Amino acid sequence: MNAVLISLLFAVAAVQPHAISVEDFLERECNRGVEKDCGKLADLKKQLVKQERIQTRAVLFGERVNGKGPMLDAKTPNLEAVYPDVMHDHIQYESEAGEVLTLDEIRLPSCANHYHNHWVNKKLWWPTDDDRKPDWASIYVFIVDHYYGFCLKS
Numbered sequence: 001m002n003a004v005l006i007s008l009l010f011a012v013a014a015v016q017p018h019a020i021s022v023e024d025f026l027e028r029e030c031n032r033g034v035e036k037d038c039g040k041l042a043d044l045k046k047q048l049v050k051q052e053r054i055q056t057r058a059v060l061f062g063e064r065v066n067g068k069g070p071m072l073d074a075k076t077p078n079l080e081a082v083y084p085d086v087m088h089d090h091i092q093y094e095s096e097a098g099e100v101l102t103l104d105e106i107r108l109p110s111c112a113n114h115y116h117n118h119w120v121n122k123k124l125w126w127p128t129d130d131d132r133k134p135d136w137a138s139i140y141v142f143i144v145d146h147y148y149g150f151c152l153k154s
Contacts, residue, residue: 022044023041023044023045023048026038026040026041026044027041050094050099053093053094053097054090054140054141054144055141057089057090057093057140058137058138058140058141058144059137061086061089061136061137061140062135062136062137062138062139062140063137065082065085065136066133066136067133069082069134069136070082071134072120075132076120076126077120077126077134077136077139078116079112079115079116079119079120079126079139079143080112080113080115080116081112082136082139082143083108083111083112083115083116083143084108084109084112086139086140086143086144087103087108087143087144087147088103089140090140090144090147091103104152107151107152110151111146111147111150111151114146114150114151115142115143115146115151118146119142126139127139127142
């Protein structure tokens with residue numbers, strides 16, 4: 001009995017789980033002829049390209065404002081002030097890439113205020129780098145996510 005149990009444990013330990021991405025799964029299903037998964041795969045690939053553009057633009061934005069971003073004091077970023085800059089930068093860059101996007105200028109100040117209050121006043125922290133300075137690239141991504149994920153939906 002012990003030999004069987006030990007053999008079973010070795011067999012389970014020897015079998016490594018195989019991770020598969022959503023993209024790999026959808027591609028496999030599409031190749032098998034599942035039409036709905038072909039559409040999902042096309043949408044996913046489009047979103048991945050868009051996400052890569054946002055990441056690239058965030059890094060460029062972070063490099064541009066690093067050390068010069070709007071601050072409330074020596075440590076606290078003024079997220080309300082940088083919010084419109086980020087969104088204008090994002091809209092311009094996405095438009096250059098062929099996306100048709102508009103910015104709700106009327107809602108933008110309240111979105112900026114909500115975002116700032118959420119991070120600075122409620123959470124009492126914000127994305128920082130290793131030196132505890134604002135991580136403007138991460139802030140850029142969070143702002144874009146906030147605008148589309150919360151602001152326009154509320």
